[in-house]
Amino acid sequence: MEQWLEWARGPLFKFAFAVMVLGLFRHLLLAVAGTVQALLRAGDTKIPYKVVFRTTLDWLFPVKKMNVNRPVYSVISVIFHVGLILTPIFLLPHIQLWERGLSIRWPAIPHVLADMLTLITIAATVALLIGRLGHIYARGISRIQDILLPPLLMVPFITGFLAMHPAWNPVDYNAVMLIHVLSANLIFILIPFTKLGHIILLPATQLVSEVGWHFPAESGDDVAVALKKENMPI
Amino acid sequence: MRETTPVKSPRLNEQDQVMTTKYPYYVEPYNETERPRRFLEAFSAILQHSNYGFVLDTYSKITTKCARCACNCQVFMESGELRDVPCHRTELLLRVYRRYFTLGGMVSSRLFNGFTLTDRYIDEMAENFYRCTACRRCKFGCPMGVDHGLMTHLARWILAEIGIVPKALVVAVREQLQGKTGNTSAIPVVALKDTCEFLEEELLENYNIPAKFPMDVEGAEMVFFPAVSDYLLEPDTLMGNAAVMHLTNGSWTIGTGYYDGINYGLFYSDTHLCNIVRKEAAEVKRLKAKKVLIGECGHASRSAKAFIPTFCGGKKAPPVINIMEYSHKALLDGRLKVKSGAILDRVTYHDPCNIARSKWIINQPRELLEAICKDYVDMVPGGQMNICCGGGGGTVSIDEIRKFRTGTGGHVKAEQIKATGAKYVVAPCANCKKQLREVCEDNGLHDVEIVGLHDLLLKALDLEYYGITAPEKKEEEE
Ligand code: SF4
Numbered sequence: 001m002e003q004w005l006e007w008a009r010g011p012l013f014k015f016a017f018a019v020m021v022l023g024l025f026r027h028l029l030l031a032v033a034g035t036v037q038a039l040l041r042a043g044d045t046k047i048p049y050k051v052v053f054r055t056t057l058d059w060l061f062p063v064k065k066m067n068v069n070r071p072v073y074s075v076i077s078v079i080f081h082v083g084l085i086l087t088p089i090f091l092l093p094h095i096q097l098w099e100r101g102l103s104i105r106w107p108a109i110p111h112v113l114a115d116m117l118t119l120i121t122i123a124a125t126v127a128l129l130i131g132r133l134g135h136i137y138a139r140g141i142s143r144i145q146d147i148l149l150p151p152l153l154m155v156p157f158i159t160g161f162l163a164m165h166p167a168w169n170p171v172d173y174n175a176v177m178l179i180h181v182l183s184a185n186l187i188f189i190l191i192p193f194t195k196l197g198h199i200i201l202l203p204a205t206q207l208v209s210e211v212g213w214h215f216p217a218e219s220g221d222d223v224a225v226a227l228k229k230e231n232m233p234i
Numbered sequence: 235m236r237e238t239t240p241v242k243s244p245r246l247n248e249q250d251q252v253m254t255t256k257y258p259y260y261v262e263p264y265n266e267t268e269r270p271r272r273f274l275e276a277f278s279a280i281l282q283h284s285n286y287g288f289v290l291d292t293y294s295k296i297t298t299k300c301a302r303c304a305c306n307c308q309v310f311m312e313s314g315e316l317r318d319v320p321c322h323r324t325e326l327l328l329r330v331y332r333r334y335f336t337l338g339g340m341v342s343s344r345l346f347n348g349f350t351l352t353d354r355y356i357d358e359m360a361e362n363f364y365r366c367t368a369c370r371r372c373k374f375g376c377p378m379g380v381d382h383g384l385m386t387h388l389a390r391w392i393l394a395e396i397g398i399v400p401k402a403l404v405v406a407v408r409e410q411l412q413g414k415t416g417n418t419s420a421i422p423v424v425a426l427k428d429t430c431e432f433l434e435e436e437l438l439e440n441y442n443i444p445a446k447f448p449m450d451v452e453g454a455e456m457v458f459f460p461a462v463s464d465y466l467l468e469p470d471t472l473m474g475n476a477a478v479m480h481l482t483n484g485s486w487t488i489g490t491g492y493y494d495g496i497n498y499g500l501f502y503s504d505t506h507l508c509n510i511v512r513k514e515a516a517e518v519k520r521l522k523a524k525k526v527l528i529g530e531c532g533h534a535s536r537s538a539k540a541f542i543p544t545f546c547g548g549k550k551a552p553p554v555i556n557i558m559e560y561s562h563k564a565l566l567d568g569r570l571k572v573k574s575g576a577i578l579d580r581v582t583y584h585d586p587c588n589i590a591r592s593k594w595i596i597n598q599p600r601e602l603l604e605a606i607c608k609d610y611v612d613m614v615p616g617g618q619m620n621i622c623c624g625g626g627g628g629t630v631s632i633d634e635i636r637k638f639r640t641g642t643g644g645h646v647k648a649e650q651i652k653a654t655g656a657k658y659v660v661a662p663c664a665n666c667k668k669q670l671r672e673v674c675e676d677n678g679l680h681d682v683e684i685v686g687l688h689d690l691l692l693k694a695l696d697l698e699y700y701g702i703t704a705p706e707k708k709e710e711e712e
């Protein structure tokens with residue numbers, strides 16, 4: 001068990017983390033390259049950057065946006081994201097791992113707070129799933145990943161909590177830790193291949209949507225030529 | 235891949251001109267063989283020569299299927315059907331994109347025997363992408379910033395390239411681009427001149443205003459392009475336009491070479507969109523004018539404002555203004571004098587999506603109305619977040635889907651109008667006017683009148699200030 005854990009924490013983690021970083025980097029590169037290419041080809045390059053920037057901020061910190069549509073779901077979703085982002089990054093044992101490996105460190109949050117955040121995030125996930133499956137339309141348009149990802153995201157949270165609280169833990173510490181690390185690694189690997197890619201793409205989407213309306217000056221003619229319709233009656 | 239003979243013409247012979255009734259709208263007969271292959275060919279050509287690829291790529295990675303956009307859609311609000319959830323509709327196109335144009339999609343379809351594009355699937359797209367009015371309201375509800383209006387715009391173009399496009403739209407564009415009259419309502423120049431002379435007489439007779447509709451004046455500042463249908467249907471709007479121009483000494487002209495602001499290319503084909511705005515720019519150039527002046531029409535304004543720069547020379551393209559912007563500026567300058575409170579009945583304002591969604595024209599008409607109305611009330615929600623009339627995206631000209639337009643698409647709007655208790659709904663857009671009249675008729679709002687902004691301005695002009703005594707006959711106020 002112990003060796004397995006070491007392997008999962010060492011080489012496997014490095015691999016999974018690298019997949020995530022490279023995958024996200026690819027996402028970003030494609031989005032930026034796509035935007036730049038579109039702007040280079042566009043007949044009109046006047047973009048209301050200020051408006052785009054403000055809208056982007058509005059959605060990155062959606063304080064103003066929460067009461068608009070599906071308010072309860074939206075509020076829960078924000079809580080979920082806060083827990084999901086803050087807890088793993090500022091948990092002391094995680095920081096210690098980074099310090100051991102790369103000798104970098106940053107301040108940690110107190111254990112009590114980490115515990116609370118963990119429990120809140122787990123509760124928020126359950127609520128989100130109910131919000132999805134209980135909403136006839138959200139359920140109707142959900143794909144498999146939309147339903148399976150939230151529970152998967154919760155595995156490291158639950159196992160992490162159990163590892164920190166041996167009294168509650170029904171199984172062996174190492175077993176729980178192994179699941180913890182393996183599930184986290186799986187998530188890292190899945191990030192670039194699922195909708196979790198929005199981690200890196202969200203700040204770009206408002207710009208993408210805006211630039212998308214800026215067509216190349218010759219696009220109409222070129223498509224007509226490509227489809228051999230340039231001299232055809234309408 | 236099997237070699238196939240290239241398709242010669244998207245249309246069949248004259249004797250085969252029977253209407254296809256597969257969809258809620260009429261489609262002219264077209265070559266129905268191998269539609270999936272031809273759809274993908276068109277899709278691929280469009281991806282190659284335009285800018286949609288990176289948008290599809292981004293969207294297909296991020297949509298989270300949370301159904302928040304649905305709460306913003308007037309069609310969904312009324313129908314409550316799954317297929318009207320914006321993200322669901324957009325997914326129809328994204329699925330095709332992923333499967334045929336991304337490596338991951340191709341691989342996974344090999345491995346898991348995944349999705350293939352079929353005739354039935356194309357039919358589903360053909361129907362659903364014309365249930366969306368491309369009003370872009372839903373974009374504001376999506377945390378991921380997905381613009382379903384853009385997706386509808388693209389999907390319709392691909393469909394049109396294989397022949398699936400509502401007959402009403404294609405007939406209008408055909409006349410405009412390749413017909414004798416060169417405009418969507420098929421109004422010949424003689425008839426245009428007759429109409430304008432008649433309107434001039436009316437203005438003189440009813441208001442004592444000696445306004446003119448100048449024709450082909452070289453060197454005028456602005457060339458005027460209203461929705462050409464206004465010459466047939468909206469005499470009051472046009473008289474209001476001419477009166478304001480006359481009293482404020484506006485330098486404008488109508489060009490007999492091209493005088494139609496309508497652009498259905500915006501609704502189904504970038505190729506046509508491009509060719510139509512080029513005609514506007516060319517007419518401005520021919521008359522050595524400086525600006526494009528669009529009449530009271532939402533999509534005409536947006537297609538000119540957004541796409542003349544795109545297709546006619548970027549920064550060098552002539553600037554585009556809407557006539558409401560002109561009148562508003564004249565009011566602020568003090569060149570336009572109106573009688574405050576001249577309109578006694580309650581008035582409300584409908585924001586045409588095409589000019590309000592981008593926050594381009596929202597306050598100008600309101601300020602004009604507040605200057606002349608005694609009892610002006612806003613619609614809620616309004617401005618940038620207005621609700622579409624239900625006839626956007628060209629659907630208003632498809633008469634055979636009226637029941638859908640006024641019942642499903644327009645019902646929310648009807649309730650909104652009813653809540654204001656207004657007698658006049660100002661809708662400065664040819665499409666919105668037609669749609670709202672039908673919406674009111676079909677939803678029992680028989681006392682509501684749909685008018686243009688300049689219709690009311692005309693009644694509220696301070697003629698004494700300009701030294702004009704109103705004619706004896708009748709005063710306009712009721
Ligand atoms: S663009 Fe308008 S009609 Fe189309 S889905 Fe969005 S809100 Fe509905």
Ligand code: SF4
Nearest residue numbers: 298300301303321376
């Ligand atoms: S709000 Fe955005 S992500 Fe959510 S369902 Fe609609 S388009 Fe998809």
